[in-house]
Structure formats: C-alpha cells, structure tokens
Amino acid sequence: MVLHCDIKASNVMLDSSLRARLGDFGLACTVDVDRNSATGVGGTRGYIAPEYAMLGKATRQTDIYALGVLILEVVTGQRVLIHRAADDDDVHITDRVWRLYREGRLLECVDAVLVASSSPDEDSLHAGGDAERLLLLGLACSSPNPSDRPTMPEVVQVIAKSAPPPEVPLMKPRFVWPPPEGVAWDSDDGVGTSMTCNLEESMASTAERQSQWLTAASQRRATGGHASFQVEPSVYVTMPSALGSGERPSRA
Numbered sequence: 116m117v118l119h120c121d122i123k124a125s126n127v128m129l130d131s132s133l134r135a136r137l138g139d140f141g142l143a144c145t146v147d148v149d150r151n152s153a154t155g156v157g158g159t160r161g162y163i164a165p166e167y168a169m170l171g172k173a174t175r176q177t178d179i180y181a182l183g184v185l186i187l188e189v190v191t192g193q194r195v196l197i198h199r200a201a202d203d204d205d206v207h208i209t210d211r212v213w214r215l216y217r218e219g220r221l222l223e224c225v226d227a228v229l230v231a232s233s234s235p236d237e238d239s240l241h242a243g244g245d246a247e248r249l250l251l252l253g254l255a256c257s258s259p260n261p262s263d264r265p266t267m268p269e270v271v272q273v274i275a276k277s278a279p280p281p282e283v284p285l286m287k288p289r290f291v292w293p294p295p296e297g298v299a300w301d302s303d304d305g306v307g308t309s310m311t312c313n314l315e316e317s318m319a320s321t322a323e324r325q326s327q328w329l330t331a332a333s334q335r336r337a338t339g340g341h342a343s344f345q346v347e348p349s350v351y352v353t354m355p356s357a358l359g360s361g362e363r364p365s366r367a
Contacts, residue, residue, distance in 0.1 A: 183256025192226030
C-alpha cells in the first residue's frame with residue numbers, strides 16, 4: 116500500500132484532457148500488506164490530520180483527511196487556511212463549511228466562479244446536487260476523528276454517484292483521543308498506548324505553561340502592571356515547526 120502523505124491542491128496536476136493526476140510523491144511511503152501505518156510526520160499545514168500531528172503515524176485515514184480538505188477547496192474555491200477578522204472563528208476551511216452547514220446555508224460555500232458559469236436551472240448547484248454531495252463528502256473525510264471518516268471505496272462510490280452522500284453531524288465533532296472503547300481505528304498495535312502517552316505529556320506540558328502564565332499575571336497585577344490573556348483547552352494540535360510564537364496561520 117502506498118501512503119501519499121502530502122495530498123493538497125498544488126500536488127494535483129491536469130493533463131491535456133483535464134484529467135486530474137496526483138503528483139509529488141516525495142513524502143510517500145510504502146506499507147507492507149500486514150501493516151496499516153508508517154512512522155514519520157510530513158505534509159503541509161492545514162492538510163495534516165489531528166491524530167497524525169500527535170502520533171506521527173501516516174495511515175489511510177490521514178490521507179483521506181487531506182483528500183477531504185482538497186475536495187472542500189475545489190468546491191468552495193477557498194484556501195485551506197482562511198484570513199480571518201478578529202471576531203471570526205473560521206480559521207480552517209472545515210470551520211467555515213461546517214458553520215454554514217449548521218446554519219442551513221451549505222450551498223453558500225460554492226465557488227462564485229462555478230455559480231456564475233452555470234445555468235440557473237442546473238441541478239448540480241441546487242439542494243441534493245453535485246455541489247452539496249461533494250461538500251458533505253469533504254466534511255465527512257475531514258472529520259477530526261479518524262473512525263468517523265469514510266473508507267476510500269466509499270469515497271469513490273459517492274463521487275461516482277453509486278452511493279448517497281455520507282451523513283454528517285451539524286456540529287463539527289471535537290477531536291477525541293484515545294478513541295472511545297470499542298471504536299476501531301485502522302492502525303498497528305501499540306498505537307493507542309503511544310498516543311495516550313503523548314497526549315498525557317502534552318496535557319502536562321500545557322498545564323505547566325498555564326500555571327506559569329497565571330503566576331506571571333498575578334505578579335503583574337500585584338505590581339500594578341496589566342496582563343490580558345485567555346486560557347482554554349485546545350482540541351487541535353499544532354506541529355511544533357508549523358507556527359512560530361505568536362504567529363497566525365496565513366495563506367500558503
């Protein structure tokens with residue numbers, strides 16, 4: 116099995132017949148038939164699945180996550196990371212699409228170029244058409260939890276219209292790890308233990324930093340200084356090299 120590990124818009128090329136071809140296999144790896152994952156984190160910011168960033172293991176589900184993000188980019192015409200206003204919570208393309216889906220405005224996500232070039236009665240841009248079907252597929256593939264993502268055969272069936280679009284919850288799920296007991300996850304033995312250890316270390320490190328921030332703020336207030344910050348739990352994991360201190364995501 117081949118895991119691409121860097122599926123994204125700029126790695127998809129079109130041939131002379133406008134057929135899509137996936138390129139740049141520089142990060143790709145092969146996996147033996149009796150294994151499900153490969154160690155080593157690679158990829159591009161915005162396309163990296165949450166469990167991939169934490170665990171450092173590429174699987175079928177991590178490639179499917181990146182494919183889901185790519186599908187959303189194609190249909191919406193938006194970049195994976197969105198420039199946002201101070202009061203806007205839409206940082207990742209999945210945040211925006213999931214919000215509009217929750218508000219019953221999913222088709223507002225469709226790229227304006229596609230809308231302008233289509234006829235008013237074209238079925239693909241109405242409820243139940245190709246645009247809605249692919250947006251739902253993109254959300255399902257880019258679900259934060261790998262066990263909720265469809266398999267690649269299921270993805271192909273939806274694209275080929277031989278299967279209905281997947282059911283997607285109105286609220287974007289929170290990333291939960293380790294998976295709840297009884298939930299299967301396509302990875303090798305020992306992954307859950309390693310992931311739990313990494314998660315515990317991450318939580319301990321976060322708690323220590325939060326304690327330091329609170330202590331520093333108390334000292335500033337005691338000396339008449341000012342401190343403004345917000346401490347809240349994070350459900351996403353940022354690669355250590357992805358963003359510098361204080362840096363915000365920007366367009367690739």
